[in-house]
Amino acid sequence: MILEGERREPVLSFSLDVKREMSRIEVAAACCKRSELAGILRAGLTLRKVPGGFRLLLSTENAPLSRHVFVLAKEIYGFDPGVSAKKTRRFRNHSVYQLDLTGLIGDGQDLLSDIGLSINTDSGEIRYMNYKVRKRCCKRAFLRGGFLAAGSISDPDKSYHLEVTFRTRLQAEEYVQYLKDFGLQPRIIQRKGYYLAYLKEGQEIVDFLNITGAHKALMNLENIRIMKEMRNQVNRIVNCETANLSKTVDASLRQTESIRFIQEHAGLDSLPDALREIAALRLENPDVSLAELGRMLEPPLSKSGVNHRLRKIERIAESMGFNPGS
Numbered sequence: 001m002i003l004e005g006e007r008r009e010p011v012l013s014f015s016l017d018v019k020r021e022m023s024r025i026e027v028a029a030a031c032c033k034r035s036e037l038a039g040i041l042r043a044g045l046t047l048r049k050v051p052g053g054f055r056l057l058l059s060t061e062n063a064p065l066s067r068h069v070f071v072l073a074k075e076i077y078g079f080d081p082g083v084s085a086k087k088t089r090r091f092r093n094h095s096v097y098q099l100d101l102t103g104l105i106g107d108g109q110d111l112l113s114d115i116g117l118s119i120n121t122d123s124g125e126i127r128y129m130n131y132k133v134r135k136r137c138c139k140r141a142f143l144r145g146g147f148l149a150a151g152s153i154s155d156p157d158k159s160y161h162l163e164v165t166f167r168t169r170l171q172a173e174e175y176v177q178y179l180k181d182f183g184l185q186p187r188i189i190q191r192k193g194y195y196l197a198y199l200k201e202g203q204e205i206v207d208f209l210n211i212t213g214a215h216k217a218l219m220n221l222e223n224i225r226i227m228k229e230m231r232n233q234v235n236r237i238v239n240c241e242t243a244n245l246s247k248t249v250d251a252s253l254r255q256t257e258s259i260r261f262i263q264e265h266a267g268l269d270s271l272p273d274a275l276r277e278i279a280a281l282r283l284e285n286p287d288v289s290l291a292e293l294g295r296m297l298e299p300p301l302s303k304s305g306v307n308h309r310l311r312k313i314e315r316i317a318e319s320m321g322f323n324p325g326s
């Protein structure tokens with residue numbers, strides 16, 4: 001069941017692995033290509049003010065994604081985004097890839113209106129209209145696109161959490177609606193001026209990876225879930241055994257203290273033969289179980305027989321004034 005994961009060293013994050021896999025998924029249908037590109041651009045485009053105007057950018061640390069967007073924009077709209085890469089100090093010399101779609105602002109409004117966007121160059125804002133996706137195949141592609149541009153998954157070793165960040169409530173609600181169409185139950189929260197659509201259950205995250213076609217990540221996640229479940233089971237067993245062991249130790253301690261009390265106050269000879277015999281054995285063998293004690297007797301005695309006699313001894317000690325709590 002445990003597969004040899006194709007783990008790159010060092011593993012940067014589960015999130016990045018998922019995105020790399022998703023960026024390499026080749027969709028064949030033209031309808032899905034459009035939806036995927038729409039999902040990516042609606043979630044990922046930013047408008048930046050620069051001297052003399054604006055730049056419309058898509059930034060990503062994920063090289064396959066920048067290639068993917070480039071190819072889709074060119075293939076579907078014949079548009080050629082400029083691509084540049086910059087080193088960043090975050091994550092030790094990682095590169096950030098920047099696609100420049102500024103050319104769309106003037107005469108490229110076709111693509112933008114096609115994906116439900118318009119640019120207000122006076123206010124420097126992107127306006128989002130609703131984007132309708134009808135076919136199920138396209139919804140999968142759209143959800144994948146949104147995650148690629150603005151999503152993250154926590155490391156499943158630690159917790160189960162998947163989120164996609166949007167600038168407007170309209171976008172978040174639209175994304176959530178498409179997730180619900182696949183039976184998922186996402187929620188939305190507002191954080192630092194952004195709207196987050198998120199999933200919290202391990203099973204829902206598995207379903208999400210399935211819907212969006214990230215099957216390798218899905219297998220990895222399932223393996224981690226199985227390992228986690230096994231670890232929890234082992235821990236439960238160990239805890240249970242520890243609890244039993246400490247109960248045994250407590251009982252043995254109470255018994256030997258009772259016997260010593262009788263020994264000091266009346267002498268073991270004051271006990272009936274059957275009790276004196278087991279008392280002496282217990283003092284000599286404080287660590288053995290009741291069953292083992294029973295086997296040392298001649299003739300042997302059952303565990304419950306031993307228990308019965310030791311309880312009697314404890315009651316005698318108590319009647320003589322022994323207080324096990326003190």
Ligand SMILES: [Zn+2]
Nearest residue numbers: 031032137138
């Ligand atoms: Zn489609």
